[in-house]
Amino acid sequence: MSRFFNIFAAVCALLLLGVIGSGYFRAALGLSLAQHMLFGLLTAILCVSLHCLIFAIFTGSGKDTRLLSEDLKLDGAFLKRAKAFKRDIFPPALYAIFFIIVTTSLGGLAAAKGTSVWVISHIVAAWFTAFYNWRTFLKEARGVGQNAILIEEVNRAALLVKPTLNEAPSGEEVIPGAIENLSWGAHVYALGKFLVFMGYNTWLPYLYFRYIMGLFSTPILPFLLVSALFVGGGYYLRYRYRSFRPGSPSAV
Numbered sequence: 001m002s003r004f005f006n007i008f009a010a011v012c013a014l015l016l017l018g019v020i021g022s023g024y025f026r027a028a029l030g031l032s033l034a035q036h037m038l039f040g041l042l043t044a045i046l047c048v049s050l051h052c053l054i055f056a057i058f059t060g061s062g063k064d065t066r067l068l069s070e071d072l073k074l075d076g077a078f079l080k081r082a083k084a085f086k087r088d089i090f091p092p093a094l095y096a097i098f099f100i101i102v103t104t105s106l107g108g109l110a111a112a113k114g115t116s117v118w119v120i121s122h123i124v125a126a127w128f129t130a131f132y133n134w135r136t137f138l139k140e141a142r143g144v145g146q147n148a149i150l151i152e153e154v155n156r157a158a159l160l161v162k163p164t165l166n167e168a169p170s171g172e173e174v175i176p177g178a179i180e181n182l183s184w185g186a187h188v189y190a191l192g193k194f195l196v197f198m199g200y201n202t203w204l205p206y207l208y209f210r211y212i213m214g215l216f217s218t219p220i221l222p223f224l225l226v227s228a229l230f231v232g233g234g235y236y237l238r239y240r241y242r243s244f245r246p247g248s249p250s251a252v
Contacts, residue, residue, distance in 0.1 A: 004191070005053070005144045009137040012050050015043040016130040023126070033111055034218065040107055041205045042226070044100050047133055049198055051093040053191075054140050058085050058147065060190060081150055089143045096136045099129040189244040192237030199230030 019040045022029060026036050103125040110118040206223040210216055238245075 002141075002145045002148045005050075005057075006141050008050050008053070009141055012043070012047045013134055013137055015046060016133060019043045020126050020130060023123070037107065037111060038205075038218065038222070040104060041208075042222075044104050045198075045202075045205060047100055048097050049194075051097050051136070051140075053194060054089060054093050054144075056190060056194060057144060058082075058089065082147075085143050085147055089140055092132075092136045092139055096129075096133045099125070099132055103129045188237055189241040192234045192241065195230045195234030195237065197234075199227045199232075199234060202227040202230060 019036075022031055022036050022039055026033070031039075103122065106118065106122040106125050110122040202223055206218065206220065210218045
C-alpha cells in the first residue's frame with residue numbers, strides 16, 4: 001500500500017503542475033478552454049480520490065488495530081499511535097480537498113465571466129492549492145509508511161500472544177481475531193473496491209461537461225479509458241485478493 005500510495009501521489013503532484021502549465025501555455029499547446037477545464041477536473045478528481053484513500057487507510061487500519069488490541073490485550077501504545085495518524089493527517093487532507101474545490105470553482109467562474117479578477121483569483125488559488133497539496137502528499141506518504149510499520153509491529157505482537165490462546169479453559173472457544181485483517185492483502189482488497197467505485201464515478205464529470213455546461217463536443221474516449229482502467233483494475237484486485245474479503249473464512 002505504501003508503494004502504491006507513493007506512486008499515486010507522485011502522479012497527482014505532476015498532474016497538478018501539468019494542469020497549471022496547460023493554463024499558462026494553453027494557446028502555445030493548442031488547447032481549448034474546454035480541454036484545459038477537462039484536464040483540471042480530472043486532476044482534481046484524482047487528487048481528491050488520493051486524499052479519500054487516506055481516510056480509508058487510516059480509518060480501516062485504526063479500527064483493526066483497536067479491535068485486535070482489545071481482543072488480545074496488546075500494548076495500548078499501538079492504539080495511541082494509530083489515533084495520532086488520524087489526528088495529524090486528516091485535517092490537512094480535508095483542507096487540501098477544500099482548496100481543490102475552491103480552485104475548480106474559481107476556474108469555472110473565470111471561464112464563465114472572463115474578467116481579469118476571476119482569472120487572477122483562479123491563478124493564485126491554483127498555485128496555493130498545488131503547493132498545499134504537494135506538502136500534504138509528503139505528510140500523507142510519511143504517515144502511510146509509518147502506519148505500515150505499526151501494522152507489522154501489531155502483527156508481531158499478536159503472533160506472540162496467539163499461542164497462549166489455545167490454553168483457554170475447557171469448553172471456552174477462543175479464536176484469534178483479526179490477525180490476518182491487518183495484513184496488506186486486506187487493504188489491497190479494499191483498494192480494489194475503491195477503484196471500482198472511482199471507475200463508475202468517472203462518468204459524473206463527463207455528464208457535467210456535456211449536459212450541464214453544454215459542451216456537447218466533449219470527447220468520450222478519455223472517460224471510457226479511465227473508467228475501464230479503474231473498473232478493470234478494481235475487479236482484478238477484488239478477485240485476486242478475494243480471500244481477504246471481510247467475512248470470508250480466511251479473513252477471520
